[in-house]
Amino acid sequence: xxxxxxxxxxxxxxxxMLRDAVRSLAEAxxxxxxxEVDEQARFPQEALDALLANDLHAVHVPEEYGGAGxxxxxxxxxxxxVARVCASSSLIPAVNKLGSLPVVLSGDEALKHRYLTPxxxxxxxxxxxxxxxxxxSDAAGMKTRAVRDGDHWVLNGVKRWITNAGVSEFYTVMAxxxxxxxxxxxxxxxxxxSDPGVSFGAPERKLGIKGSPTxxxxxxxxxxxxxxxIGAEGTGFATAMRTLDHTRITIAAQALGIAQGALxxxxxxxxxxxxxxxxxxxxxxxxFMLADMAMKLEAARQLTYAAAARSQREDGDxxxxxxxxxCFASDAAMEITTDAVQLLGGYGYTRDYPLERMMRDxxxxxxxxxxxxxxxxxxxxxxx
Amino acid sequence: MSLRIVVCxxxxxDATGDRRFAEDTTTDRDAVDGLLSELDEYGVEQALRIAxxxxxxxxxxxTVGPDDAKDALRKALSMGADKAVHVNDDDIHGTxxxxxxxxxxxxxxxxxxxxxxxxMASTDGTMGVVPALLAERLGVPQVTLLSEVTVADGTVxxxxxxxxxxxxxxxxxPAVVSVTDQSGEARYPSFKGIMAAKKKPxxxxxxxxxxxxxxxxxxxxxxxxxxxxxxxxxxxxxTVVKDEGEGGTQLAxxxxxxxxx
Ligand SMILES: Cc1cc2nc3c(=O)[nH]c(=O)nc-3n(C[C@H](O)[C@H](O)[C@H](O)COP(=O)(O)OP(=O)(O)OC[C@H]3O[C@@H](n4cnc5c(N)ncnc54)[C@H](O)[C@@H]3O)c2cc1C
Numbered sequence: 001x002x003x004x005x006x007x008x009x010x011x012x013x014x015x016x017m018l019r020d021a022v023r024s025l026a027e028a029x030x031x032x033x034x035x036e037v038d039e040q041a042r043f044p045q046e047a048l049d050a051l052l053a054n055d056l057h058a059v060h061v062p063e064e065y066g067g068a069g070x071x072x073x074x075x076x077x078x079x080x081x082v083a084r085v086c087a088s089s090s091l092i093p094a095v096n097k098l099g100s101l102p103v104v105l106s107g108d109e110a111l112k113h114r115y116l117t118p119x120x121x122x123x124x125x126x127x128x129x130x131x132x133x134x135x136x137s138d139a140a141g142m143k144t145r146a147v148r149d150g151d152h153w154v155l156n157g158v159k160r161w162i163t164n165a166g167v168s169e170f171y172t173v174m175a176x177x178x179x180x181x182x183x184x185x186x187x188x189x190x191x192x193x194s195d196p197g198v199s200f201g202a203p204e205r206k207l208g209i210k211g212s213p214t215x216x217x218x219x220x221x222x223x224x225x226x227x228x229x230i231g232a233e234g235t236g237f238a239t240a241m242r243t244l245d246h247t248r249i250t251i252a253a254q255a256l257g258i259a260q261g262a263l264x265x266x267x268x269x270x271x272x273x274x275x276x277x278x279x280x281x282x283x284x285x286x287x288f289m290l291a292d293m294a295m296k297l298e299a300a301r302q303l304t305y306a307a308a309a310r311s312q313r314e315d316g317d318x319x320x321x322x323x324x325x326x327c328f329a330s331d332a333a334m335e336i337t338t339d340a341v342q343l344l345g346g347y348g349y350t351r352d353y354p355l356e357r358m359m360r361d362x363x364x365x366x367x368x369x370x371x372x373x374x375x376x377x378x379x380x381x382x383x384x
Numbered sequence: 385m386s387l388r389i390v391v392c393x394x395x396x397x398d399a400t401g402d403r404r405f406a407e408d409t410t411t412d413r414d415a416v417d418g419l420l421s422e423l424d425e426y427g428v429e430q431a432l433r434i435a436x437x438x439x440x441x442x443x444x445x446x447t448v449g450p451d452d453a454k455d456a457l458r459k460a461l462s463m464g465a466d467k468a469v470h471v472n473d474d475d476i477h478g479t480x481x482x483x484x485x486x487x488x489x490x491x492x493x494x495x496x497x498x499x500x501x502x503x504m505a506s507t508d509g510t511m512g513v514v515p516a517l518l519a520e521r522l523g524v525p526q527v528t529l530l531s532e533v534t535v536a537d538g539t540v541x542x543x544x545x546x547x548x549x550x551x552x553x554x555x556x557x558p559a560v561v562s563v564t565d566q567s568g569e570a571r572y573p574s575f576k577g578i579m580a581a582k583k584k585p586x587x588x589x590x591x592x593x594x595x596x597x598x599x600x601x602x603x604x605x606x607x608x609x610x611x612x613x614x615x616x617x618x619x620x621x622x623t624v625v626k627d628e629g630e631g632g633t634q635l636a637x638x639x640x641x642x643x644x645x
Contacts, residue, residue, distance in 0.1 A: 013582075014578050014579055014582060017458070017459070017462060017573065017578045017581075018573075018575060018578055021462075021572045021573045021574075021578065022572075024572060025572045054571075054572050054574055055574045055575065055576070056574075056575070059575050068574070068575040068576050069576075070575050074575060078575075
């Protein structure tokens, strides 16, 4: 009694076509440079070029502003397929969304036109500046200040760990405008790379995602016109948190992609590698590991897609789902990539194979956009 | 009037899959996933470039194939083609290249055309004769195996790179061209293209619509009959030549025995 047209719990034909298209693009244009980008800790320019040429660098930008107007699930699929071959490259579309979503969610019409249009056209990437040296998990404890001066705001402070800093043209910056009000005294602004007083620190030397630049951003008396504020004064922290509700799902997507890449590679390897006179894939001990890896990955994927649908609909339980998807998928990716290294034995531990890179890359997904401890705090406060 | 371009595309079994034959010695389409023939993607790409350059053109993609062949059309539409024609009829099963070219020619005439664009060959049959057969049936010039093609003022111009010479060729429209895998990388469908493809018109035609008789096509109507098929034997370990001073001599002897030298 089957009915093939039962359309629940499967993604649409268009989303599958998008996956096919991004997968072939990623395999042809991004994968060949993944090892080199990691080894040399250099920006994945080839990936940016390929994503720009195919209008995949910021698919979330609404059509009114010249974007592709892709839904949250399509965004997840793009990131997943890029991360499957190169996690560093997947931060290009992911951080373009993270950086610009505050403008999409809270900016006025003029600000949206001014900044989303060049982003969609590929004229400038967008970064997100929340974290500081002394304010990580406790982001509301930030010290960066914005002081009103006539028709301008003047920014001073340091943001740390800013992805694509120096490469991006545009920066969403959260800064304290009223120190007495803690999180309600924080406002969000768009700062441009070319604004006088903006400068960048040395690139961080990281364990993974080495191709994705992470640097400090310094604001030294940066004077910006008052109309660069995103939304009303004092709403910046709320905007920053609302943004994360949506974009944690893109981190889950990265985790899925990295894990899928590792699983695909390990699956192929165990069929070829012979020990004790047969392919190691024939040992039940190996089969059980692969079964567990595939099970965890599929569970993570289902949760992430369910969260993406909630992001698109802006459902009331989005905060829980975004945190749950990010936390679960990143933990799964760490386990899966670690097991994938194990399946390759000594070879998995070398840089001649991509698995140690995938394992190092997976680790960051448990840390950024809120550590997985913080995700558990968020979930506990928003239990369904 | 706008330039009417028809691109012939084929839905083929995925070459990376485990391809098999059915009992009637035709391709077993259930055994393996199908896709738009990679060589036809070049045809779609060139048609789209010609259309973009002309500013006033309409690109129709045409396939003869089973229900699933709609996936190949959908892909071509998502790349940017304007509309599609799907010739699908149970009686077409088993049709050979002569019959296929007859169906394609009727469907092209039915659609209306100034330029027909084909890939250089299919990735499954690999005969590469359809463009010539089509030109003959349509009674128009053929300019085949082009690595560069442009259209201007009712004329198609192209470059054919041969082993011995490079030829510059020209024909008055209407004409049939085929393009090689050197003609320029095919684009990937964009998100917008994929979403738009769903809304583009796909016309379904059967043999009746084309005024063709079931007897002219199909397995029975084929000019060739496949008596049997045998899978290529699995690759063996091969011969290992151990070099103990006269490895070169041994290699030469082996190659001579295989009639390579
Ligand atoms: C490569 C990289 C890229 C990044 N990109 C960006 C970016 O683009 N923009 C941006 O704004 N930020 C970015 N970040 C910053 C990132 O979001 C923070 O590193 C993260 O939020 C953790 O902050 P922290 O590093 O200060 O750790 P801390 O907050 O000091 O945490 C240290 C440990 O204590 C735990 N902990 C803290 N508080 C609690 C608690 N209440 N209960 C239980 N455990 C707790 C944490 O889980 C963690 O294990 C990036 C970081 C990295 C490494």
